[in-house]
Amino acid sequence: MPAKKTSTKKTAKPVVKKQVRAASKAAASKGKAETVVAEPAAPPAPKPMEVKLTAAKGRPMLQWVGKKPLSRVTAFPAQLAETFDPSGELATANGASKTGNLYYGDNKEVLAHLLANGCRGKVDLIYIDPPFDSGADYVRKVTLRGKSALAKLEGESYSLGEQVQYTDIWANDNYLQFMYERLILLKELMSEDGFLFLHLNLDRSHYCKSLCDEVFSPDCFHNQIIWKRTAAHADTQGVGNVHDVILVYSKSAEAKLKKTFVPYSPEYIESHYSLADADGRKYQLVDLTAPGPRKGLMYEFKGVWPPTGRVWSTLPDKMDALDKAGRVVITAEGRPRKKQYLDEMSGMPVHDLWDDVHPVNSQALEATGYPTQKSEALLSRIVDLGSNIGGIVLDCFIGSGTTAAVAQKLGRRWIGCDINKGAIQTTSKRLQGIIREQLAEQEQAAAKAKGDLFGGESTDKNVHATPAAFSFRSHRVNDYDMAIQHNEAVALACEHIGVQRTKTDSYFDGTQGKRLVKIIPFNHPLSPTDLEQLKGELKAREKEERDILLVCLGKELACESWLAEWSRLRKRGDVPNKIEVIELRTDPKYGKFMTHAPASAKVSVKRKGSELHVNLEDFISPTIIERLDSQDSRLFKAHVTDWRFLVDCVMIDPAYNGLSFNIALTDLPEKKTDLVNGCYTLPAPEGKTTVAVKIVDMLGEEVVILAEV
Ligand SMILES: C[S@@+](CC[C@H](N)C(=O)[O-])C[C@H]1O[C@@H](n2cnc3c(N)ncnc32)[C@H](O)[C@@H]1O
Numbered sequence: 001m002p003a004k005k006t007s008t009k010k011t012a013k014p015v016v017k018k019q020v021r022a023a024s025k026a027a028a029s030k031g032k033a034e035t036v037v038a039e040p041a042a043p044p045a046p047k048p049m050e051v052k053l054t055a056a057k058g059r060p061m062l063q064w065v066g067k068k069p070l071s072r073v074t075a076f077p078a079q080l081a082e083t084f085d086p087s088g089e090l091a092t093a094n095g096a097s098k099t100g101n102l103y104y105g106d107n108k109e110v111l112a113h114l115l116a117n118g119c120r121g122k123v124d125l126i127y128i129d130p131p132f133d134s135g136a137d138y139v140r141k142v143t144l145r146g147k148s149a150l151a152k153l154e155g156e157s158y159s160l161g162e163q164v165q166y167t168d169i170w171a172n173d174n175y176l177q178f179m180y181e182r183l184i185l186l187k188e189l190m191s192e193d194g195f196l197f198l199h200l201n202l203d204r205s206h207y208c209k210s211l212c213d214e215v216f217s218p219d220c221f222h223n224q225i226i227w228k229r230t231a232a233h234a235d236t237q238g239v240g241n242v243h244d245v246i247l248v249y250s251k252s253a254e255a256k257l258k259k260t261f262v263p264y265s266p267e268y269i270e271s272h273y274s275l276a277d278a279d280g281r282k283y284q285l286v287d288l289t290a291p292g293p294r295k296g297l298m299y300e301f302k303g304v305w306p307p308t309g310r311v312w313s314t315l316p317d318k319m320d321a322l323d324k325a326g327r328v329v330i331t332a333e334g335r336p337r338k339k340q341y342l343d344e345m346s347g348m349p350v351h352d353l354w355d356d357v358h359p360v361n362s363q364a365l366e367a368t369g370y371p372t373q374k375s376e377a378l379l380s381r382i383v384d385l386g387s388n389i390g391g392i393v394l395d396c397f398i399g400s401g402t403t404a405a406v407a408q409k410l411g412r413r414w415i416g417c418d419i420n421k422g423a424i425q426t427t428s429k430r431l432q433g434i435i436r437e438q439l440a441e442q443e444q445a446a447a448k449a450k451g452d453l454f455g456g457e458s459t460d461k462n463v464h465a466t467p468a469a470f471s472f473r474s475h476r477v478n479d480y481d482m483a484i485q486h487n488e489a490v491a492l493a494c495e496h497i498g499v500q501r502t503k504t505d506s507y508f509d510g511t512q513g514k515r516l517v518k519i520i521p522f523n524h525p526l527s528p529t530d531l532e533q534l535k536g537e538l539k540a541r542e543k544e545e546r547d548i549l550l551v552c553l554g555k556e557l558a559c560e561s562w563l564a565e566w567s568r569l570r571k572r573g574d575v576p577n578k579i580e581v582i583e584l585r586t587d588p589k590y591g592k593f594m595t596h597a598p599a600s601a602k603v604s605v606k607r608k609g610s611e612l613h614v615n616l617e618d619f620i621s622p623t624i625i626e627r628l629d630s631q632d633s634r635l636f637k638a639h640v641t642d643w644r645f646l647v648d649c650v651m652i653d654p655a656y657n658g659l660s661f662n663i664a665l666t667d668l669p670e671k672k673t674d675l676v677n678g679c680y681t682l683p684a685p686e687g688k689t690t691v692a693v694k695i696v697d698m699l700g701e702e703v704v705i706l707a708e709v
Helices: 017-029 093-098 107-116 172-189 202-216 266-272 316-324 376-386 402-409 421-451 483-497 528-540 558-571 622-631 633-639
Strands: 002-006 049-052 072-075 078-084 100-104 123-128 136-143 159-168 190-200 221-228 243-250 282-287 289-291 310-312 328-330 336-341 392-395 413-418 472-477 510-512 515-519 548-552 579-583 600-608 611-620 647-653 661-663 665-667 679-683 690-697 702-708
Touching (some): 078 421, 107 413, 123 172, 172 190, 190 202, 190 221, 402 413, 421 472, 528 558, 611 647
Parallel strands (some): 078 661, 123 190, 392 413, 515 548
Antiparallel strands (some): 049 072, 078 472, 136 159, 282 336, 328 336, 510 515, 647 665, 647 690
């Protein structure tokens, strides 16, 4: 049965959600029986819960303007949005408790939700790589799929331009309050012997160390790891900065990090293990003495006494045993030394200077294109150091999903969270790929074991740890469909209205001419509460006489009387600032960029015996076309000859329950030059079923098509 539907989700440009929903409802009411709004059913009425927190009472305490303690938070319920369970293990209680969990939302709310839902004191390792207060917008380069779509013209790759993934522009004090609150919440989630690895750059690390001392106490500080993330640049003026800082804290002062070793570097081996036996076995000669005096260790060995002030490092019988095993060499100076073989050593104990862990190479298989992606090598070391197999690893700034990917590979359970839908999509795709590979490996190993007459354990050192689970769930905490694109929306609004961004003001977003500009978050209309906040802000800045421009999507009716009263006060000379409001939704001059034409797809779904045949026949994304057209319409016409250039991945749930999307099939070509297939065959569930087909385009916009067969 053919099915055609409009988009329900959007990540490319700000969406006027009410308009999109209204359009969907209108389509449904026109009697298109097969066109179903594929949003998860309305969540149960949220039952917020108050979560109590232990106050931070460490010393010293850092002070900043507007520092507020955090002694309680409100926890909202989460809605299950997607499940990935190719092996069907989630149906079992064991599977459900070990599965990975990915949360889409502001981490303050997600952490509160976790605290209210049984995770207090359960997390063994937290790695976070928060925004650094760098004053930058982090963007991802977006390209189309396919060889010809990627063809170069005049040296330029065929790209959709840049998409803001997240903004890292804060007023100083806001950043500290933001981090302070998250650290307090994270501490509550940590198990008694749990660890936090906090990844920062040089500008913020000293402030955050003070915050951690306050929240955890200085007794819980373990290390300040220096990670060399880049080589020096030739054009650097003065002393180049090539490292980040990773602070390590534990929940309790008694917790101990695992002793971990890393392989010796080739340079170390060359300088320390230059000697070899006839069979090539490398060794070095090590001292057999120790500082004295010590009982039982001062004796004559082969006519030699230890030098003054020293004793032998081992008892006489052990020394004889070493000698008998050919492990004692008498040097030219007549001193006994021990042969220490390279192959018997565990490697170099990990220290706090990490210059041997490389960042992600843009050509590497693990590269996702997400800005600020950290390497799996870095996370492997951290996960190894701070947790055991089966332990819970949490990253609430998950970005491209590196922490979850490594935890999954190293047999840990994981929890990830991000406020950016692009990050959630990238992480979900990455984890789907890893889990499918792990299942294939497991199948191969099982097949091999069957044919192995002797059975037994594998001796292959490269075999990965057994995964804690072969599944994960994605949830939403609060409705961020709108809020996620706040960053991109603010950037766009500033660009269209000509606002100069201000990085140092804790309240205003920028200036336009002589006016101060405040952009009201696009997840709610301007309300009298926002206006009262503005009034409070102006009251605190006695000498501020500049006029104010408020930019919002729309405003509540009650704002009219508030603004009228403000004008009256101004005319009377009580307040100096004129307030003007731009409502983007209706503003004839500035509002145009807010309109969004949703993507659409044409899909046919047929049942043939015990099989489902799903054919994706067409996909149209007005947003992508608009972006391409704005670059060069010749390029568009020359290269975009196939709808599949626009599609990043296709997912199918053959038995959609109307609540969450269970990913049974994913078509996500690994290489950017490859296209999705578009034709899929999968086992048909028995009886009448709703098939959901989710298509994600190259800008992250999702279209979900439902068909009953
Ligand atoms: C530096 S990146 C993390 C990169 C990650 N370590 C990786 O390897 O890809 C920081 C991430 O924090 C996210 N973020 C910023 N503020 C957030 C918040 N309040 N809640 C959740 N995530 C947030 C951003 O969207 C961004 O993806």
